[in-house]
Amino acid sequence: MTEEISTTRIDRAGSTSARRKKSTLLFLRDLLVIFLVAVLVSFLIKTFLIRSFFIPSQSMEETLVMDDRIIVNQLVPEVTPIEHGDVVVFKDPGGWLPARAETEQPPLIAAVDWFLAFVGLSAPDSNDHLVKRVIGLPGDHVICCNALGQMSVNGVPLDEPYVALPPGETKVSRDDFDVTVPDDSLWVMGDNRYNSKDSRYNTETPLKGFVPIDNVVGRAFVVSWPIDHWAWLGNYPEVFAGVDEGAG
Known part of the structure; x- marks a missing residue:
């Protein structure tokens, strides 16, 4: 038993x-x-749908600070059209960025970085992209500057609250320009107007400073990191009110 x-x-x-x-x-x-x-x-x-990028330069201050992380809506421009004032991420149209030597990483770090990039938690190619604000859409006539130092689009002067200028400066661009945006292209500028190598300063490149819409990765809509910089990124429709009526 x-x-x-x-x-x-x-x-x-x-x-x-x-x-x-x-x-x-x-x-x-x-x-x-x-x-x-x-x-x-x-x-x-x-x-x-969406993708993360970090800000590699000071050209968009104070809207975006270097090393901020932003979330980009990749449905723009494929599904949702680009609008005036959008903050867009785009691939270098050619000649905007200096040549950059590839840096070797230890195999383990490279593998982790690849995985994080695969799932969208890191953006190792941020240095191959640029972030600027859309000022001119196809067909727009963009001129700077009038007697008040303002830029105008299709004859409408812009009062731009997002622009950062040096102390005592009222002119929104150091250099004057007068351009008409060609089809399927954009005229883009940084908010830090006196420290931004944007469309104004790439007119010697093959595309004359214009950015093909096909190069746009998407529209940035939120600052996600660091937490104390968290903010929605608007396109200031009130700034560009009436601009579309004068297009053509």
């Missing part, structure tokens, strides 16, 4: 151990599935 009881206890212990082992395996399987689904969803979101 005692031997039978011992055998029963051993069977029960073995059965409990097997169930625990099976439960652990099922938990690990479910955890792996959840992780893979999360990675896939993050990849799809990064590829088709």
Whole structure:
């Protein structure tokens, strides 16, 4: 009788151990599935909807500060059209950025960086892109500056609250210009007007300072990091009111 009881206890212990082992395996399987689904969803979101970039320069201060992280809506311009005042991220049209030597990373760091970029949590190619504000759309006539130091688009003077100027300066551009934006292109400028190598200062490049709309990755709509810089990025429709009526 005692031997039978011992055998029963051993069977029960073995059965409990097997169930625990099976439960652990099922938990690990479910955890792996959840992780893979999360990675896939993050990849799809990064590829088709939104993407993160960091700000590599001071050209958009005070709106954006160097090393800020921004979230970019990639449905612009494929689904939603670009509007005046949008802050857009775009690929170098050619000659805007200096040549940059590739830096070697240790294999482990490179692998981690690749994975984070894959799921949209890092943006190692931020230095290959630029961030500026859209001032001129196709067909717009953009002139600077009038007697008050303002820029005008299609004859409408702009009162630009987002522009950062040196102390005592009222002219929104150091240099005057008079351009008409060609089809499928944009005229873009940094908010830090006296420290921005934007359309004004790339007129010697093959595209004369204009940015092809096809080069636009998307519209920045929020500063996501650091937390104390968190802000929505608007396009100031009141600044550009009446501009479209004068286009053409």
